[in-house]
Amino acid sequence: MSVFIEAEKIYLEIPYETQGDDYDSEVGLLGSLALARTSRATVLSGVSFTAKEGDRIGIMGLNGAGKTTLLKVLNGAYAPTSGSLRREGSLQSLLTTMLGFNEYATIAENIILRGTAMGLRYRQMRAVIDDVLEFSGLEDKASRQLHTLSTGQRMRLGFAISTTIQPDILLMDEWIGTGDAAFVEKAKQRMMNRFSGSKISIIASHSVGLLKSLCNKALVLDKGRMVYFGGMEDGINVYHKIVEHAKPDEKKLAAASDPLLFGDISGSIDKVVFDAAGRVSILGWAVGARKEKILAMEIATSKGVYFMEDMRRMDRPDVNLYFGKKAGADLGFLVTLPCLVDENEKGRFLASLKVRAGASEGSLGEPLPFAFDRMK
Numbered sequence: 001m002s003v004f005i006e007a008e009k010i011y012l013e014i015p016y017e018t019q020g021d022d023y024d025s026e027v028g029l030l031g032s033l034a035l036a037r038t039s040r041a042t043v044l045s046g047v048s049f050t051a052k053e054g055d056r057i058g059i060m061g062l063n064g065a066g067k068t069t070l071l072k073v074l075n076g077a078y079a080p081t082s083g084s085l086r087r088e089g090s091l092q093s094l095l096t097t098m099l100g101f102n103e104y105a106t107i108a109e110n111i112i113l114r115g116t117a118m119g120l121r122y123r124q125m126r127a128v129i130d131d132v133l134e135f136s137g138l139e140d141k142a143s144r145q146l147h148t149l150s151t152g153q154r155m156r157l158g159f160a161i162s163t164t165i166q167p168d169i170l171l172m173d174e175w176i177g178t179g180d181a182a183f184v185e186k187a188k189q190r191m192m193n194r195f196s197g198s199k200i201s202i203i204a205s206h207s208v209g210l211l212k213s214l215c216n217k218a219l220v221l222d223k224g225r226m227v228y229f230g231g232m233e234d235g236i237n238v239y240h241k242i243v244e245h246a247k248p249d250e251k252k253l254a255a256a257s258d259p260l261l262f263g264d265i266s267g268s269i270d271k272v273v274f275d276a277a278g279r280v281s282i283l284g285w286a287v288g289a290r291k292e293k294i295l296a297m298e299i300a301t302s303k304g305v306y307f308m309e310d311m312r313r314m315d316r317p318d319v320n321l322y323f324g325k326k327a328g329a330d331l332g333f334l335v336t337l338p339c340l341v342d343e344n345e346k347g348r349f350l351a352s353l354k355v356r357a358g359a360s361e362g363s364l365g366e367p368l369p370f371a372f373d374r375m376k
Contacts (some may be wrong), residue, residue, distance in 0.1 A: 265365025
């Protein structure tokens with residue numbers, strides 16, 4: 001059986017109600033007594049794409065672009081107002097892991113209930129009860145009612161149930177939160193196994209770096225309209241242009257979600273080393289907005305301001321992986337300053353330290369953030 005998703009000219013309108021005429025602060029109580037008026041908002045338009053086996057699709061867009069709404073159309077929660085959607089293969093959507101629970105049913109009963117809400121068969125869920133209880137660390141609580149569990153325990157239970165069966169098609173909204181820290185690594189490993197084990201995976205996220213590391217195709221939404229579907233690199237460029245033309249508050253939110261991609265200059269100061277003689281070395285990495293190497297650096301300190309173009313280049317495999325660069329990209333740097341700092345000056349020196357980088361002295365970005373607490 002071939003596994004696929006075919007979306008053709010999907011449009012979705014959602015009704016909403018308004019009370020009275022346009023808002024007027026003088027209307028007061030009279031406005032609340034006016035008859036409600038039903039209107040419709042178009043939240044998705046012109047969504048057409050085909051997903052085949054082996055596709056790993058990342059959905060990109062600013063807040064409110066329609067990413068989660070599209071996933072809800074794909075999993076059947078919303079029926080398209082117009083257009084067609086065809087799908088073949090078992091599907092699991094990790095949009096909410098708490099759907100189908102009953103507060104006063106036991107944990108074991110809720111495993112069956114949640115599985116049924118996922119569209120799985122009773123026999124399938126009976127076979128995995130022990131695995132779900134073990135994975136979520138609730139083996140000794142199978143006969144307790146759900147309302148006796150803490151929030152963290154519920155999250156672990158919901159995650160364990162939702163990921164117990166390997167689907168043909170996996171839909172995800174962001175990278176699922178999994179509760180307490182002791183559970184995180186185990187949950188990440190299972191999520192990666194389910195993601196790579198599915199025949200088609202679709203994930204919506206604000207993190208372009210995450211999508212680039214996981215996906216081979218991009219679907220870009222802008223105010224509910226699909227503006228691109230295809231290769232990941234071109235998709236990132238399309239999304240980057242949307243961010244560049246966004247309103248200041250939207251741009252700020254996008255930059256906060258993925259600062260490595262949407263700042264003019266990306267990077268960090270990873271270490272500041274003082275040797276026995278008082279010499280100061282600064283280690284870090286930086287790239288331009290188009291992922292190019294920086295060529296100039298200005299370092300402001302309590303000892304003076306230094307402009308440098310001869311920093312030592314270093315390869316950074318972690319940064320290469322994030323940006324999809326090959327070994328030898330030399331995005332790291334090591335700079336030794338032409339000044340000496342004695343023991344009593346270290347605190348004041350670190351507090352004043354600001355490092356700006358760019359393509360030239362006239363195009364330096366904002367100061368690079370520190371990857372450590374320099375005040376300690």
